Amino acid sequence: MSDTVQISNVSVDLNNYTCSSKGLILPLVSEYTWGTGGRAFLYLIGLLWIFLAVAIIADVFMCSIERITAKTTKIRVADPDVEGGYREMDVRVWNNTVANLSLLALGTSAPEILLSVIEIIGNGFKAGNLGPGTIVGSAAFNLLVISGICIMSIPSPDTRRIKEIKVFFVTAFTCVFAYVWMAIVLMVSTPNRVDIWEALVTLAMFPILILVAYLADRNFCMGRKDEHAEGVVGFSLDSKKKYTEDKGLLKSEVRGQARSYETMSDEDPERKRESRRVHDGDGEADLMHLAKELGHEVRDGDLSEHEAAQLAIAKANENTSHDRGWYRVNATRMLTGGRKLIPRVLTNFQQLYDNIQLAPEDRADKDIAMRSKDHTAGGSKAVVEFTAAAVSVLENEGKVRIGIRRYGKKDMPCTVRVETINGTALAGEDYKPFSEDVLFSKNEELRQVFIEIVDDCEWEPDEFFFVRLTIPVQEDQSHEQVAIGNVAINQVTIINDDEPGKLEFAKPSLVIKESYYVARIPVNRINGCDGHVSVKWRTSDITAKEGIDYQGREGLLTFDNQEINKTIDIPLFESKKKERDECFAIELGDCDGGAELGKIRKTIVTIVNDDEFDGIVSRLLNMTKANMGGMALESSTWVQQFKEAMNVNGGDIDNATFLDYVLHFFTFGWKIIFACVPPAKYGGGWPTFLISLGVIGLLTTFINDLAGTFGCLIGLDDAITAITFVALGTSMPDTFASKTAALNEKTADSSVGNVNGSNSVNVFLGLGLPWTIASIYWAVKGEYFEVPAGSLGFTVIVYSVFACIALGLLLLRRFLPVFGRAELGGPQGPKIASGVFVIFLWVFYVILTALQVKDVIKVSF
Numbered sequence: 035m036s037d038t039v040q041i042s043n044v045s046v047d048l049n050n051y052t053c054s055s056k057g058l059i060l061p062l063v064s065e066y067t068w069g070t071g072g073r074a075f076l077y078l079i080g081l082l083w084i085f086l087a088v089a090i091i092a093d094v095f096m097c098s099i100e101r102i103t104a105k106t107t108k109i110r111v112a113d114p115d116v117e118g119g120y121r122e123m124d125v126r127v128w129n130n131t132v133a134n135l136s137l138l139a140l141g142t143s144a145p146e147i148l149l150s151v152i153e154i155i156g157n158g159f160k161a162g163n164l165g166p167g168t169i170v171g172s173a174a175f176n177l178l179v180i181s182g183i184c185i186m187s188i189p190s191p192d193t194r195r196i197k198e199i200k201v202f203f204v205t206a207f208t209c210v211f212a213y214v215w216m217a218i219v220l221m222v223s224t225p226n227r228v229d230i231w232e233a234l235v236t237l238a239m240f241p242i243l244i245l246v247a248y249l250a251d252r253n254f255c256m257g258r259k260d261e262h263a264e265g266v267v268g269f270s271l272d273s274k275k276k277y278t279e280d281k282g283l284l285k286s287e288v289r290g291q292a293r294s295y296e297t298m299s300d301e302d303p304e305r306k307r308e309s310r311r312v313h314d315g316d317g318e319a320d321l322m323h324l325a326k327e328l329g330h331e332v333r334d335g336d337l338s339e340h341e342a343a344q345l346a347i348a349k350a351n352e353n354t355s356h357d358r359g360w361y362r363v364n365a366t367r368m369l370t371g372g373r374k375l376i377p378r379v380l381t382n383f384q385q386l387y388d389n390i391q392l393a394p395e396d397r398a399d400k401d402i403a404m405r406s407k408d409h410t411a412g413g414s415k416a417v418v419e420f421t422a423a424a425v426s427v428l429e430n431e432g433k434v435r436i437g438i439r440r441y442g443k444k445d446m447p448c449t450v451r452v453e454t455i456n457g458t459a460l461a462g463e464d465y466k467p468f469s470e471d472v473l474f475s476k477n478e479e480l481r482q483v484f485i486e487i488v489d490d491c492e493w494e495p496d497e498f499f500f501v502r503l504t505i506p507v508q509e510d511q512s513h514e515q516v517a518i519g520n521v522a523i524n525q526v527t528i529i530n531d532d533e534p535g536k537l538e539f540a541k542p543s544l545v546i547k548e549s550y551y552v553a554r555i556p557v558n559r560i561n562g563c564d565g566h567v568s569v570k571w572r573t574s575d576i577t578a579k580e581g582i583d584y585q586g587r588e589g590l591l592t593f594d595n596q597e598i599n600k601t602i603d604i605p606l607f608e609s610k611k612k613e614r615d616e617c618f619a620i621e622l623g624d625c626d627g628g629a630e631l632g633k634i635r636k637t638i639v640t641i642v643n644d645d646e647f648d649g650i651v652s653r654l655l656n657m658t659k660a661n662m663g664g665m666a667l668e669s670s671t672w673v674q675q676f677k678e679a680m681n682v683n684g685g686d687i688d689n690a691t692f693l694d695y696v697l698h699f700f701t702f703g704w705k706i707i708f709a710c711v712p713p714a715k716y717g718g719g720w721p722t723f724l725i726s727l728g729v730i731g732l733l734t735t736f737i738n739d740l741a742g743t744f745g746c747l748i749g750l751d752d753a754i755t756a757i758t759f760v761a762l763g764t765s766m767p768d769t770f771a772s773k774t775a776a777l778n779e780k781t782a783d784s785s786v787g788n789v790n791g792s793n794s795v796n797v798f799l800g801l802g803l804p805w806t807i808a809s810i811y812w813a814v815k816g817e818y819f820e821v822p823a824g825s826l827g828f829t830v831i832v833y834s835v836f837a838c839i840a841l842g843l844l845l846l847r848r849f850l851p852v853f854g855r856a857e858l859g860g861p862q863g864p865k866i867a868s869g870v871f872v873i874f875l876w877v878f879y880v881i882l883t884a885l886q887v888k889d890v891i892k893v894s895f
Contacts, residue, residue, distance in 0.1 A: 049064060049066075051064075051065065051066045052070060052746075052747070053073075053743050053746035053747050054066075056739065056742040056743040056746050057738070057739030057740075057742060057743055058152075058156040058735055058738065058739055059735055059736065059739055060736065060739035060740065060743060061743075070747055073743075073747055074744060074747040074748050077740050077743050077744040077747065078744055080736075080740050081737065081740040081741055081744055081759065081763065082763070083700070084733055084736050084737055084740060085737070085763040085764070085766070086369070086370060086700065086701050086704065087701075087704045087708075087733055088145050088730060088733050088734070088737070088764070089366045089369055089370060089766075089767050090366065090370055090372075090701060090704050090705060090708055091704075091708050091711075091726050091729045091730055091733065092141065092142075092144065092145070092362075092366060092726075092730065092767070093363050093366040093367065093370075093372070094708055094711050094714075094722060094726045095141050095144060095722075095723065095726040095727060095730060096138075096141045096142075096359045096362055096363045096366075097363065097714045097719075097722065098714045098719040098720070098722035098723040098726060099137040099138055099140075099141045099359060099719070099723065100357075100359055100360065100363075100714070100719075101714040101715070101718065101719030101722070102128075102137060102718060102719040102720065102723065103126075103128040103133040103137055103138065104126070104128075105126070105127045105128065105718065106124040106125060106126055106127060107124070107125060107127055108122050108123070108124055108125075109122070109123060109125055110122055111123060129248060129251065130251075130357070131198070131201055131244075131247050131248055131250075131251040132244055132247075132248050133357070134357060134788055134791060135205070135243060135244045135247055135791045135794075135795065136244055138357060138359045138788075139788075139791050139792045139795040140795065140799070141359055141362070142359070142362055142768060142792050143172075143792050143795050143796050143799070143800065144727065144730050145730060145733075145734055145737070145764045146165075146168050146169050146172050146764055146796055146800050147169075147795075147796065147799050147800040147803065148730055148731045148734040149164065149165050149168055149734045149737060149738055149760070149764075150165030150166060150168070150169060150800045150801060150803075150804050151165070151731075151800075151803055151804045151807070152165075152731065152734055152735050152738055153165040153738050153804075154804040154807065154808050155804075155807070156735070156738065159807070159808045159811045159812065159819075160808075160820070161808070161819070161820065161821040161822065162752065163751070163752035163753045163756060163825070163826065164738060164741060164742055164752045164755065164756045164760065165738075165756075165800070165804065166756075166800075166801060166826050167752060167753045167755075167756025167757050167760075167761075167825075167826065167829065168756040168757070168760045168761050168764065169796045169797065169800045169801065170213065170756075170757065170826070170829050170830060170833055171756050171757025171758065171760070171761030171829075172760075172761040172764055172765050172793075172796065173209075173213070173793040173796055173797075173833060173837075174757065174761070174833050174836070174837075174876055174879050174880075175761050175762060175765045175876060176765055176768060176789045176792060176793055177209070177789055177790070177793060177837055177840055177841075178836065178837075178840055178872050178873060178875050178876035178879070179765075179769070179872075179873055179876050180765070180768060180769050180772045180773075180785075180786070180789060181786050181789065181840060181844070181872050182868075182869040182870065182871075182872040182873035182876075183769065183772070183773055183869065183873075184772050184773060184776040184782070184785045184786050184858050185847075185857070185858050185859070185865060185868050185869040185872070186865055186866055186868075186869035186870075187773050187776050187777060187858075188776060188777070188858045188859030188860075188865070189859070190859065190860065190861055190862040190865060191854065191859070191860065191861055191862075192859050193854045193855070193856030193858060193859040193860050194776060194779070194780070194781060194782040194785070194856055194857065194858035194859055195781060195782055195848065195855075195856045195857060195858075196781060196782045196783055196786070196787045196848070196857055197781040197782075197783050197787075198251060198783055198787065200250040200251070200253075201247050201250050201251050201787070202783075202787050202790070203250070204243070204246055204247045204250050205243075205247060205787075205788075205790035205791040205794060206790045206841050208239070208243050208790070208791075208794040209789075209790035209791075209793045209794050209837060209841075210834055210837050210838060210841070212239070212793070212794045212796075212797035212798060213797060213830045213833055213834045213837070214830075214834055215236065215239070215797070216797060216801065216826075216830045217827055217830045217831055217834070219232045219236070220821060220823040220826065220827050220830075221823050221827050225823065226820060226821060226822050226823055227818045227819060227820050227821055228805050228808075228809050228819045228821050229809060229818070229819075230806070230809045230810060230813055232805070232809075233802060233805035233806040233808075233809045233810075233819075234802075234806060236797070236798060236801060236802035236805060236806075237798065237799070237802030237803060237805075237806050238802075239794075239797075239798045239802070240795065240798035240799055240802065243791075243794055243795075243798065247791070355779060355780070355784075356775070356778075356779070356784065357784055357788075360375065361771035361772070361774050361775040361778075361784060362767055362768060362771040363375065364771065364774060365767045365768070365769075365770035365771035365774060366767045367684075368770060369697065369766070369767060369770065370697050370698070370701045370704075370705070371682050371683060371690075371693070371694040371695065371696070371697035371698030371699075371701065372678070372683070372684055372698075372705070373678050373683060373684020373685070373686065374683065374684070374686070374689070409442070409517040409518070409519050409520075410441070410442030410443065410517070411517070413442060413443060414443060414515070415442055415443055415515050415516060415517045416440055416441075416442050416443040416444065416446065416448045416474070416515060416516050416517070417440065417441050417442040417516075417517045417518070417519045418438060418439070418440050418448065418450045418474070418503060418516065418517075418518060418519060419438070419439060419503065419518060419519030419520060419521040419522060420436065420437065420438055420439075420501070420503065420521040420522070420523075420524040421437035421438065421439050421480075421521075422437065422521070422524065422594070422597050422599070422600075423521050423523070423524060423525065423599055424524065424525040424526075424527065424597070424598050424599040425524060425525075425526055425527070425563075425596045425597055425598065426526070426527040426528075426529050426559075426563035426596045426597075426598045427487055427526060427527070427528055427529070427596055428528075428529060428564070429487060429489050429490075429528050429529070430489050431487065432486065432487055432489060433484045433485060433486045433487055434484065434485050434487060434526055434596065435482050435483075435484055435596070436452070436482060436483050436484070436485060436501055436524055436526070437480065437481075437482050438450070438452070438472060438480070438481045438482065438483065438503070439479060439480050439481075440474045440478065440479050440480075440481075441479070441519075442517075443515065444476070444477050444478075444479065445476060445477065446476060446512070446515065447473060447474060447475055447476050447512075448473075448474050448512065448515070448516045449471050449472065449473050449474070449505075449506060449508065449512075449513075449516075450471070450472055450474075450503050450504065450505060450506070450516065450518070451469070451470070451471050451472070451503070451504045451505070451506045452468065452469070452470060452471075452472055452483050452501060452502075452503060453468065453469040453470075453501070453502055453504070454467050454468045454469070454485060454499055454500065454501055454502075455499065455500040455501070455502055456499055456500075457497070457498045457499040457500055457525070458497040458498055458499075459497035459498055459499040459526075459528055460499075461499070462488075463488060463490075464487070464488050464497055464499070464528060465485060465486065465487050465488055465499060465526075465528070466485065466486035466487075466488065468483070468485045468486075468501070470483070471506055485501065485526070487528060496527055496528065496529045497527070497528050498525055498526060498527040498528065499525075499526055499528075500523055500524065500525055500526070501523070501524040501526060502522065502523050502524075503518050503522050503523075504518070505517075505518060525599075527563075527598060529562075529563065533561060533562030533564060533628075534562050534563075534564050534565050534567050534627055534628040534629045535559045535560055535561050535562030535563050535564070535567070535598075535629055535630075536559070536560050536561050536562070536629065536630045536631065536632040537557060537558070537559055537567070537569045537593075537622060537625060537629050537630070537631060537632060538557070538558060538560065538622070538631065538632025538633055538634040538635060539555065539556070539557055539558070539622070539634040539635070539636070539637040540556040540557070540558050540634075541556075541634070541637060542634050542636070542637055542638070543637060543638040543639075543640065544637060544638070544639050544640070545640045545642055546606065546639055546640065546641055546642070547641075547642060547643070547644035548606055548608065548609060548614060548641050548642065548643060548644060549644035550606070550644075551605065551606050551608075552603050552604065552605050552606060553584070553603070553604040553606055553639050553641075554601045554602075554603055555601060555602045555603075555604065555620055555637060555639065556599060556600075556601050557569070557591060557599070557600050557601065557602060557622070558598065558599055558632075559593050559597065559598040559599070559600075559629070560598075560632060561632075563593075563595070563596045563597065563598050564595065564596075565595055565627055565628065566592065566593065566594055566595055566627050567592075567593050567625060567626065567627030567628065567629035568590050568591060568592040568593065568625070568626055568627060568629075569590070569591050569622050569623065569624070569625045569626075569629065569631070570588065570589070570590055570591075570622070570623035570624050570625075571588065571589055571590075571591060571602055571620060571621065571622050571623060572586075572587075572588040572589075572620070572621060572623065573586035573587065573588075573604065573618055573619065573620045573621075574586075574618065574619045574620075574621065575618055576616075576617045576618050576619055576638070577615075577616045577617055577618075578616035578617055578618040578639075578641060579616075580618070582607060583606070583607055583609065583616050583618070583641060584604055584605065584606050584607060584618055584639075584641070585604065585605040585606075585607070586604070586618065589602065593629075602620065604620070604639070606641060609641075611643075614641060614642055614643045615640065615641075615642055616640070616641050617638050617639060617640040617641065618638075618639055619636060619637070619638055619639070620636070620637055620639060621635060621636045622635045622636070671713060671715075672709075672712075672713060674713075675709045675713055676706070676709045678709075679705035679706055679708070679709040680702075680705070680706065682694050682695050682698040683698075708726075708729070711725050711726055711729070712725065737760065737763075741755050741756070741759060741760045742755070744759070745759075751825075751887045751888075753825045753826070753829070753883065753887045754883070754884050754887055757829065757879075757880060757883055758880060768789075768792075772784075772785045772786065772789070773785070776858055782856070782857045782858045785858065786844070786857060786858065790841075805819070805821075825883065825886055825887045828882075828883065828886045828891075828893050829883050829886075832879055832882050832883060833879060836875045836876075836878070836879055839875060840872045840875060843868060843871070843872065844857050847860070847868060852864050853865070853868065
């Protein structure tokens with residue numbers, strides 16, 4: 035069919051129209067009759083849609099890389115402390131630094147690298163502006179914008195420091211040197227052209243960077259690296275396979291990991307035991323402790339078992355360090371409505387979750403506080419309760435004082451209702467009914483109410499009634515910020531005795547379940563309640579041992595006037611015994627204030643297992659372990675892969691948000707197509723790696739066409755389109771990944787530390803590879819590969835200057851107290867100022883580049 039038509043005897047070529055020749059594949063049909071504005075809008079939507087597709091297939095690509103770099107092998111390490119004289123342990127074959135700068139950097143930079151290669155090939159091996167501009171623009175965005183966001187994302191005054199600082203220095207140097215080298219090649223060595231030797235040197239810098247970074251990581255020529263069996267994944271005494279061979283660089287790495295364990299000196303046995311503990315059973319112990327903490331919340335009805343399991347998974351994720359690739363996959367799934375790797379913690383449970391993030395030694399200090407329910411919801415509510423659970427009053431006193439206290443949130447007024455309830459004493463006959471609202475003013479902690487007692491002339495036995503606290507509903511909804519504490523009911527006993535009374539235990543023996551963590555022993559005051567009295571008490575071992583099974587001590591228990599019931603709280607410690615039956619004694623001693631000891635002066639406390647609670651803990655552990663697969667990157671089978679692709683949030687509907695549904699709708703087709711890629715479990719991840727890399731290359735071709743045509747339609751040069759739309763589109767997953775890594779990791783390595791490595795790889799591979807291909811092509815033809823410096827040279831110089839400034843600021847932040855001596859976070863003011871400053875550098879970089887491209891700034895090279 036002819037593409038030429040006759041209109042009024044004039045031939046019109048339907049394939050020759052505005053921006054029709056910008057793409058390699060697009061347009062698929064003639065757009066001759068389409069309006070320019072409509073075409074620009076459709077190309078923009080298409081560009082954004084392809085960016086999502088690239089993000090999804092890059093997710094698959096990163097999963098294959100994670101599978102490849104997670105490969106382990108088993109070795110035997112001498113250990114006289116175990117049977118057989120050795121332990122078998124798994125060690126990673128890939129060094130972390132080598133993995134980060136090779137495959138992981140390739141995974142995050144693949145779109146930019148392939149875009150540069152495809153553009154040169156599509157242009158007939160002639161240089162273009164889109165690929166190199168995207169590489170420089172992406173580097174500027176990564177270093178300046180992502181660093182600024184990460185600096186500000188850490189809550190003050192928390193900080194994050196780069197741990198592998200020597201590797202950071204290497205990658206920071208190459209991050210700048212790579213672009214300075216570009217400028218040297220394009221403007222100094224062979225202006226406006228690239229020779230074969232220059233292209234090969236550029237490409238060779240990639241393995242050189244990996245080697246130098248590896249040597250820095252291993253402290254080559256700088257003393258031995260202080261590490262705790264780095265790379266150890268776990269120990270396995272069941273396996274009988276012995277590690278017998280390894281190759282090259284990987285061989286020395288494995289040996290280095292083994293030596294780091296073997297050479298721990300005999301003078302430092304604690305360090306050696308700690309290394310085994312960290313990698314052998316500490317994670318399981320932490321998970322058991324967490325399950326018990328959450329089990330209390332489940333038993334009290336504050337959490338469901340499903341919600342508790344989600345919190346446990348979040349905690350397990352918090353304690354696991356992840357690399358940049360893991361966070362990039364999670365960010366991609368956030369952008370496409372896929373299965374999240376980090377569970378979402380509901381706001382209602384954030385206080386509980388924050389508490390379980392504490393280190394074990396810090397958490398132990400808060401154990402007693404955690405044993406009772408926190409009614410304040412992390413300090414956000416005012417909690418009101420009676421000062422005592424029971425009081426007594428002489429009938430002839432005429433009235434009884436009831437104390438009420440407020441704790442928690444105090445910077446607001448709050449109202450509670452106090453009302454009486456009949457017991458054996460009847461309202462109107464023995465006391466005057468009471469039902470009134472009591473107002474606590476701002477910062478007021480104590481209030482009291484008086485209830486009138488009816489004094490009659492008839493003899494009658496001691497009687498009692500109750501006083502109850504409730505929260506009245508307020509029109510301004512302020513009642514939602516008030517809660518009732520543990521002591522919500524007060525028992526009032528009317529007696530005819532004005533003696534100070536006798537003090538004794540309520541029972542001669544008590545059985546306490548260990549899951550309650552505290553034994554609350556009631557002490558009663560009988561035969562009188564007049565005045566302030568106190569009694570000494572102390573504990574003694576029987577079969578339970580003080581300091582091991584319980585926290586024994588001596589103390590003084592005080593009763594205020596008219597108080598008749600108090601408790602002695604004895605903290606209990608956990609035991610791993612399957613059947614627990616241990617006891618200790620607590621005895622009352624000297625009294626003062628005129629009180630005497632009653633008949634029950636000593637009680638025996640027996641600590642036993644809580645089978646019901648143990649069942650809850652067991653179910654939580656099983657649910658948590660069953661769901662731990664949600665933290666794994668790849669799906670195990672093709673069927674599971676398709677299920678996750680077809681369902682929003684990977685099938686976790688309960689935690690899916692409205693935005694997840696929207697993003698899932700727009701990306702559903704891509705998810706189904708890419709689910710056809712083999713799961714990463716097959717072939718060690720290599721089939722997935724190769725297929726997904728090919729798909730990324732195909733999609734990058736469409737990005738080249740869409741971006742070039744879109745820029746042409748709206749009047750933007752390729753250089754401006756590259757450093758703005760394309761650079762932002764390819765860097766958006768890295769932005770979310772770095773922010774999440776900054777918040778979740780204990781160091782800044784995975785957030786900003788690896789940015790420099792990716793930027794260096796962009797140049798060494800993203801330009802070195804296409805330059806090598808094109809320079810060889812033109813050399814065979816007897817010509818030179820022409821690469822006009824133009825705007826690219828100017829962009830490289832601006833970026834290099836701004837990169838030096840940004841890296842200098844990060845170093846200043848590391849060493850100056852005003853910034854908190856850390857690259858990320860720190861005091862609020864300096865943190866915000868630093869973040870805004872480096873982001874402004876990126877804005878200034880874009881403005882300067884755009885002005886130079888439009889010849890407002892005239893620079894000749």
